[in-house]
Amino acid sequence: MINITLKQNPEDYTIRHLVRKMTNTGDQQLSWNFHRASHFLVVTHPAKTPCDLEADILPWLAKNGEALLESGKKNADGILWNVIQERKFLAANNRFTIPRGSLTNGIPYRIQIFPCDIQEDQWDIYQVEEDANVAVIPVSILMEIQYKKPFLSKNQVCMFRAKFDVNRLEGVLRYKPSCSRCQFPVSVESMRAAREGWLYVWLPRGEDLTISVAPEYKDYYNIRIADD
Amino acid sequence: MEKCTAFFGLYFIYKAKPDGRGRLMEESGGRKLVQNCISHLKGTLKTDGGRNRALYPVITVFFGEQSAEHFPTIRDTLEINWRTDAQYLKYLNIVKTDHGYVSSDLVTGEKDEENPSAFVEKAVVEMLGKELAFENKSRTRFEYILLGEDEDAKEYYDFMINTKLGSHYNTFKTMFIMMDERTADNRQKIHDLLGYITENRTKTKKDLGTVYLLSNYLRSGFVLQDDYQLSQNYRLVADLILMGGNQGEDDNSGVISTVENFDTIKTAAYAIKEKPVRSIAIISLQKMMRNLLEESETNYNQTAGDTRQSAEKILEKLGIRGGKIQCLEEIFEKSILSIFPSPQEVQYLAFLNEQEYKNIYKEKRVSSQRLNKATGGNWNLFFEENYKNKMENLLSDERFISECLGKIEKAWRSALSYGDALSGLKDREDGKVGEVRNALENLTLASAVASGKSIEEGVHLWAVEEARKMFYSHMIQLLSKLLSDIHQAAKKFKDCYINLEKEVNKEPIDNKEENIRSYYENLAENFIRKNGNEISSDIFNLKNGSEDIIQSLENAFKKLIKNDPIYAMAFDEELQTRLSSMTDVNKVLAIQRVLEVEIETMVRLHGHDTSYEGNILGTYYLMKQGETYANELTGGHFTIFHLNRTDCIEKIAIYNLDSPGKYCDLTRMVGEV
Structure with a gap:
């Protein structure tokens, strides 16, 4: 002992x-x-x-x-x-x-x-x-982001997903639309439930969306955006 | 501990009295209140337009710290009579220290620690430099005031003798030796001083001027004890200073030569019949305070109704109704709502797929659960981060909560009357919280959720409502504690008021006159009956601290004395009015009882030697011009000295203690050692 x-x-x-x-x-x-x-x-x-x-x-x-x-x-x-x-x-x-x-x-x-x-x-x-x-x-999280602009609509759909084991991302990911002052946390549940992991955000045309890591995990994860 | 505070140009001296255990007991301001009320009452008195002026410049020197406490008494008398000239008079205080002397100007506060003679000379020069002041600048009068029992009395006496300004200026010195003979120790010290003066009479002959011995132990055996009685001797000193150098309508040369002389030792007898300003002020104030307190409590009990009704009224005043608390609603609206996202932000939530999004926007109203399902839990996270956590952060911000409570406390203290706080907020006899706090603590929050115009607005309002519930839940206990604090403050307020009242009641008054109490109590009572509500609301206000209570009582007192002309009346008018039921003969008798006693009994000495009683130099009545009492005076052995003041008649007899051609033994003038 x-x-x-x-x-x-x-x-x-x-x-x-x-x-x-x-x-x-x-x-x-x-x-x-x-x-x-x-x-x-x-x-x-x-x-x-x-x-x-x-x-x-x-x-x-x-x-x-x-x-x-x-x-x-x-x-x-x-x-x-x-x-x-x-x-x-x-x-x-x-x-x-x-x-x-x-x-x-x-x-x-x-x-x-x-x-x-x-x-x-x-x-x-x-x-x-x-x-x-x-x-x-740290670990890098590869993210894919795509924008779809329906014809004659003022809005566009922003689709994003994590190319990562989403079960390990509880409380990690968030996004911020350029037209908003809020951070939107992304639930693991939604990433799991969404087909092929794609989540959909409706934004006005011309706006975009930034993915980031929650402040408490910012030292542990890096976000890498996949090329189109 | 002593404080000297300037107030409206007058100086008041407050003392903290030692309690029975020898500690200093702080006063809550009762004495200050009384002094201020007396001063307000004096301020309303009519003055006579007499033409008294200071004939010569006068410098009054107080030896030692204690003697200077009576500076206001001397200055008041001279100011009333000499008006414009009085502002140029000098009042100095010279105090012996271990290293020499500290001199100060009692009016300006200027100090000198080096050369007291130079300081005195500077004061003289300043007076002589006032072109329009004083009728005659060929002579400067020095008036020294010395406490006979002062440890350093001999040094002060020598200082007076040895101040050699005489070669430069034509000076005239008078020293007033004030003798406090209440203790054997004091009498011994006074005896020593008087022995010293007697021994040195021949040596000091050229420099002596006049010395007055004025004891608090009267020939009659009466001992002046409290501050008010002791101040009479200083009033006498002021009168002697006044008489010793006054330029009035009458020829005062005879008076001057009687009062001031070279190488003489004198004493005086003194009687005063004055408008009982002090008694009037104290009696009126006492009655006013008592009735105001009683009235405020009676009023509350009459209007409050039973406990339940009273609680409902208080809840109404506090803005607690319909499941809402008005002040919390205002804070939530003004300071909290803006920390949450706008309803539009909700539209940027991430959905599981396009179909879910479309389905949601087809529905008229969407619940939080429905939205959460469509967003795969993203709505819940958004709510937690942007509504719940923000609310929690704010609630844990001590500064924010303290600011909220501060605002609410201010509003609630204004809304609640003293009676509400004292009686309406008290706990039940079984120790449980009272009706009001109980209603607050068990408040059922009314739902404020309105259906929004859009999906976003609907869920936003739901989220805001959740935050509002958190706010209420956190604040209600704090508000209950606040009500308890307000109740405690009311109890403290009452204690403070009662302490103040006790102090006012302790102030000594001259009760000898028959109907002062009944007359002025009656006036105060009628005044409170008519104006009590308005005054109560000013005084019995939970925002008030002890200083505010004093100020409000002073304001009420000022209203009271404006309310009846008798407060401003001159001595004789007041007497005529107050004693209206008395015959004229009896009114005169009331004055005579004080002024026409055997004047010898009022001599300010009580030693073995009474041989001076035959050496009376003059008897003077000091009164305003046209005083009716003058008609009652018969015989020719008196002189009338006209005063500018209207509040009194004074009688002074001056005695020479030296026999013709022979110095007296001053030690025989002090009581038994």
Whole structure:
């Protein structure tokens, strides 16, 4: 049984200049600077699933920490857990790689890195200020938009659909007609029920429609409009 | 703690009195109210057009902080009599500190901490520079007022003696030593000062001028105690200053030489029969306050009806009727409605297909559920984001809610009378909320949904109505709390009023005259009977704080004293009117009872030595020209000194304490040590 202590020491135990990039092979490569740490705990979880240090991470570690330390990595309930020794991290030129196959496609991930001081059964985990230890792997949503202009009508029909697994888009998508001051959230239910996913919006001729991501998910999704 | 506040050019001194436990007890303004009412009443008094003027420039110096408290009494008397000249008179306060003296001008507030003599000289020069003021500038009169029991009295006395302005200006010095003989400690200090003066008489002969000893312990054994009685001695001082340098229609040279002299120690006897301005003001105010409170509560109980009727009337006043609350409706209309989308926005909802869209627009009226189905849940999301969430955000905006409550409170406090708030909003005896709050808390909101002209408008109005329900639900508890607060405010208001009334009732009045109370209570009662409603609505207004109550009561008092000419009458006219049922002989007797007692008993000294009683220098009646009482005076051993004021007759006898060719022992003039 390990003993975990949550500590705050933003001066010594820090994560700085955290950068994520995708390699040519599709792996996710993370690099960061630090001042002191014997290990790093890296938690990679689906971005829309809350993963709080005190509420989620520490209880899981209390049960599985020993095994994690032994194996260095563990995948449980869609969350990827890694513990990296300082020595190995330095040897890799301050880089850590998450292989392509260990993450599910189409799901944005949030990666939290905590500097640790692990001495036998004693784990000191340090909190890092202002999300300097957080990186995100975003996902692009491909959208198709078409306009139909019925003959002699003042209006046009704007049709749009997501070329994406819509079941994963609960609360994510919204649109704004250029003639309106409102944002219109798009329900998953409507995207599922619509034939081939096409939704229909009636707009005055000359107006158009912009698709966007809800503010709370804007770091996790990008909108890409398909060419006609 | 003492405050000195200027008000209409007069200065009032308020004191917080220590309570029984030695702490300072704050007053709620009763004294201020009384002082202001007295001042309003004085302001209405007719003045005599007499031609008194200040013959010489006069500078009055108050030694020590406490003596300066009586500055208004001195200034009032001189202002009434010397009018234009009085504005150029100087009143200085000199206070000894650990490091020297602090001098200040009591009128302008100007201060000096360096050289008190220079400060005094500057004041003299300023007076002499007034071209049209004062009949004669060849002499400047210095009037010093010193409390005999002051710790620093000897230093002040020396300061008076050693101020050598005489070589530059022809000065005439008079010092009034005010003796508060209420405690043995005070008597000892006064004894020490008088011993010091006696010892130095020969040395100070050239610089002494006149010294008056004026004690609060009278020859008769009566001790002047409260502020009002003590102020009589300062009134006497003011009269002596007036008599010592007055240019009037009469030849005052004899009076001047009696009042002021070189190297003499004097005292005076004093009696005053005045229009009982203070008593009139206090009695009228007391009666007015009592009747107003009673009337406001009686009126409410008469008009309110039973609890249910009363509650209905209050709900009506609050605009709570027909399942709506007027003020919430107004706020919703003016400040909330605009945060929602316009009905036209609804037409941009995303539909599942073209057919659903067409079907919807074929129907005359579409429910929220129907639209939601056609849009695959998009309508619900749109409603939540653009109506529900916006409403919730607004309701959690403390500033917005506080502004709403502020507006409502203002409106409700204006709408509710004091009686409504005090009696109509109180909780039931079993502790449950009263009828009004109960009706508010259980309000069934009337539906305001109208069928819209279009599909969009119909669903928009439904959404707005949902938001309105949220608004009502959130606000009703707050409004119930607000009503409770208003009720508490009314209780507090009543406490404040009652405290004020208690303070007014505590103010000392001269009750010796028989019918002042009954006469003026009757006037006040009649006035309130006729004008009570209007005045009540001004005073018993929930918007009023304690300062407002005081102001409203002052306004009511001003109306009262305008209502009957007796308030503005001169002393003798008021007496004639008030004692109309009394025979002329008895009216004269009423004055004589005060003025024609053995004058020796009114001497302002109570020491062992009474040998000065034979050294009477003059007896003076101070009264307005044409005063009828003058006809009642017989014998030739008095002089009439005409006053410009019409509210009193005063009698002053001046005694020389020194025997011919022999200095007196001043220590024998103080009571037993």
